Amino acid sequence: MAETVTPSGTTPPSTTPSSTSTGTTPLLASLDPLLREWLPRQRWFAGKGRPVTGFTLVAATELLPVEGRLGLYHLLLRVHQSAAPGAPPQPDDCYQLLIGVREALPPRLAPALIGHVSSGPLAGRTVYEALHDPRPAEVLLEALRTRARVGALAFERTEGQEIRDGLVARLLTSEQSNSSVVYGDTFILKLLRRVTPGVNPDLELPLALAREGCARVPAPVAWLHTELDAEPYVLAVLQPYVSGAxxxxxxxxxxxxxxxxxxxxxxxxxxxxxxxxxxxxxxxxxxxxxxxxxxxxxxxxxxxxxxxxxxxxxxxxxxxxxxxxxxxxxxxxxxxxxxxxxxxxxxxxxxxxxxxxxxxxxxxxxxxxxxxxxxxxxxxxxxxxxxxxxxxxxxxxxxxxxxxxxxxxxxxxxxxxxxxxxxxxxxxxxxxxxxxxxxxxxxxxxxxxxxxxxxxxxxxxxxxxxxxxxxxxxx
Missing domain, CATH: 3.90.1200.10 (Aminoglycoside phosphotransferase (APH), C-terminal lobe)
Structure with missing residues (x-):
């Protein structure tokens, strides 16, 4: 898919997105050198040991306006890598990123730093892994609670399931191939990092088990998905958090x-x-x-x-x-x-x-x-x-x-x-x-x-x- 941008649309209450989107080519060009260094260091990055040769921005959605004190981008980014020596070529992976934008990071967010942007539409700003920051993480929960539509992003909630507002977010830091955020010891959101088109079993199977009344698997409360080139992508699943487990x-x-x-x-x-x-x-x-x-x-x-x-x-x-x-x-x-x-x-x-x-x-x-x-x-x-x-x-x-x-x-x-x-x-x-x-x-x-x-x-x-x-x- 060519480099495109998903325009901002309706958003959950408490967010005020701009009706326009930053041009994707300048945005990607400004982030490129920072992401080449940052991405391979992430636990969930699957292409370790193979040099990153380039990126294609599949979709970009502005969840919080970058003109404000705190901006938030949702990106789907295809990563191009050369094959390991002697190995056959590997298909390019598509990753889901949540990029926070601030003028400067407070000390508590230092571990989340991606880098300082020197050119392009975000020049002079600092970009970072947004899930470390409670405010952007809470934006996601609010979008799920209100069943928001933001551009091509669809936030769904199971009928009869209530999500109360005001739950404080915290990122789990244990080693995972994805990222998980806990909300007030009530819910846990699993954000899939490497995303592929199709019906994802991480949503499909728990939903099927919930219909069967199987209590051994926490039933999905809400989920985030999108559609690109007529293909569905599951991006995140919210489930009850088993407190004290x-x-x-x-x-x-x-x-x-x-x-x-x-x-x-x-x-x-x-x-x-x-x-x-x-x-x-x-x-x-x-x-x-x-x-x-x-x-x-x-x-x-x-x-x-x-x-x-x-x-x-x-x-x-x-x-x-x-x-x-x-x-x-x-x-x-x-x-x-x-x-x-x-x-x-x-x-x-x-x-x-x-x-x-x-x-x-x-x-x-x-x-x-x-x-x-x-x-x-x-x-x-x-x-x-x-x-x-x-x-x-x-x-x-x-x-x-x-x-x-x-x-x-x-x-x-x-x-x-x-x-x-x-x-x-x-x-x-x-x-x-x-x-x-x-x-x-x-x-x-x-x-x-x-x-x-x-x-x-x-x-x-x-x-x-x-x-x-x-x-x-x-x-």
Missing amino acids: ADGWELALRELAKGEDFAAEARALGRATAEVHTALARALPTVTLGQAQLRQLVDGMAERLTAAVRAVPALRPYEPGLRSAYAALADLAAEGRTWTAQRVHGDLHLGQCLRSPSGSWSLIDFEGEPSRPLAERRLPQPVVRDVAGMLRSFDYAAHSARPPAPLWAHTCRSAYCSGYAEVAGRDPRTDPVLLRAYETDKAVYEVVYEARHRPEWLPVPLSAVRRLAAAPDPA
Whole structure:
């Protein structure tokens, strides 16, 4: 799409936008050198390690007039990058940015600094990551509360859901592939950073689960979306905030550090996962995977392994053993074995689970693995896909302890599968070939991720790779 601007339109009360928009070419030219330096440093930027070669401004919406003391732009920015050496060209990513504009930043906003603009329509101003600033973040909530339309941006709210005004915003600073803002311990807004056209499962699946009355997933209260070139884009989702909840990852690490058993929590998590899978199977269609479909699935796993070995040479010694996991699954399919597939979470791990003060577990973040195409993330999959992700997460937790605690991981993996079976009526370990293939695929993904983003963590998935390449291990 050519460089365009989305004109300002109606806005939520308490904002007074200009009826005109800053020209996009001067705006982008003035921000270009600052964004080239700032974007690659962001946790959610997916193109680390590849030089930024340019930008295309897909859309720009003025949410607060830049002529005032505080300006606010909503940008959709396509980032052009050169391919890594020896790697095939990658498609350009589109990112959602909220750019605040001030004459000068107060000290409290110093960590949000993007830079000082030296030319163009914002010359002499300071631009910064606006979500660090409560006022711009509250503008978003007010727009959702009032179901505002601002240019091509549409702020929607679920019928019957009320959002009271006056809730104070604070940005969560934990590592995430997106950005989250909490409003008064009542709501949490997840702002998607790398956006793609199509129906986003992070909104689609929680809405479907809400219709089924599944209490294991917070129901969407409101969301932000737009349409570009006749394609829908989901940009943000507002859900209830589980106040006082413990993140599953942090809770597991605390129990590990104290030497406490986590089996009861793992079993409860298994039950919660099975409840969500059961509700998704009721809400959305299921399919049967036969030989042709399994061949495609296995081919995808094998292709990802080929790319991973190319990207991370440390995988090369284990490649034959890893491929045997996929070959074993293909052999079963060739013998006539079939599997049921349905919509699943797609990126399930301890960090995607919350335990409320009452002890109840919830599942969150249904976006799927952000590095995979949206169409792939929306495909029906065997439920073992999610189970494998959680088993890998227990392994991660155990290997982050000092010293590592492999027995702790084994106990948690077993308890989780047992809890899952209590609700689903089938233990994932009774299908060891399928489980091994999915866990292998997940471990290969983790190796590439850690090599790119957290090299110090690379030994964790590599230890699983060694195990999975050597022999099947149901739990």
